[in-house]
Amino acid sequence: MSDFVGQTALVTGAGSGIGRATAEKLGSQGARVIVQDVDEGRVTEVVDAIRKAKGEALPAIYSVADEAALRQSALEAGGVSILVNNAGVPGFNAVIEDIDKAAYERLFDIHVWGTLAATRAVLPEMKAKRYGRILNISSNRAQVGFERSSHYAAAKAAVLGFAKAWAREFAPYGILVNALAPGVVRTGMTLRYGQDALDEEAALNLVKRWAEPEEIADWIAFVVGPKGGFMTGQLLCPNGGDPIVGI
Template sequence: MLEGKVAVITGAGSGIGEAVARLFGAEGAKVVVGDVAADIVVQGGEAIFVLVDVTAEASVAALMQAAVATFGKLDILVANAGVPEQKGPVHELDLAAWQRVLDIDLTGVALCNKYAAARMLENGSGSIVNMASILGHVGQANSTAYSAAKAAVVNFTRSVALTYARRGIRANSVSPGYVDTPLLAQLPKETRDAMLNRQPIGRLARPEEIAQVVAFLASDRSSIITGACINTDGGYTAI
């Protein structure tokens, strides 16, 4: 499905990003793993690792340049890098913590889109997939910065889609619900049980399931889809 495509995937050191990178490699893509963590093994396709700070414009520009320098083009961006927040009521808001989440989860996405789109315009085609969240669609008590950032990613992606709709570049977002990642595994059992109880399908999503949706949106099989947000949440936002 992705044979011959060149893809940059940020936040690919673990969880959803790692699952996306592995799937893309297995489907024949040439993968550029952008992360602050150590390299991962991508089975199947060719891959390189590039250390990147998505909040630093020069670092993001270098990431996209590395993709083109190594593989000759850039077809796909998966802007997945993000961080959670320390939840709390807004009257106790820590401005530095707020800004860190927005810098990574929103501005980092925007910078990746900026430099990926510039490279895709050279090809006259491309597919951007930005990672949002169910908290970009529904409220949650004590979630301020993360909810704000993810809601912004959804509408930012729509704007990008409309901007490039007639220039061959598609942009879509994916909003996962609760996913069984190493991060969630560290949570207390009662917290995980509460998550399960709120899932209509009765289980957490697997990273590999989210990766399948990302791969579809990145591929030519979704050629008519742009400006969409796919909720991959087991029915959470249908309640």
């Protein structure tokens, strides 16, 4: 497949989970992929995997909160036409009394500021070309809340808000912005809570299973690809029916 030939995609948090699956998916369809992650070993592994599959990938080893580094990566790549704001950290099931300021600030720095920083880094070229696709990875917990880790739910709600506002702000420049709120996905992050916790959450949805990262990557590729050109300001929910909201 060649849906993304001639395009450069920046995927943040691409060292594992949904980010890695997305980077490899876009790379397999012709995109040149900037693989951003703070973990050098993971970045190297993903870049090597894309190149081994005859794709093109560029390493970007730094924090997603580093706007200057993001701008430099975009500049060196000659601009970015697709941005997947995926980087995140877990909330570690903290009730409100256990959320200290350092943990709160780190979570918002990565999820919220990182999303804003990456978007600002790629925006000049997108505006100049009057074309761009931006997708923010939110969460089902942003839609209905979460009895543990309220700071995580709030951060994911913020990136959803960004998508809706930016869809309006960037529309005159031909830039489409959407958000995606997965349900439970089997990744290294979710497995930090243990297999029992993963099974318990999977049992809450209607299809009684978790998703694999590659399933979510398929959705992402659709939204940022040529078939997603009539969609902006929307939230997509591959969540197995947990939750069902709206009308």
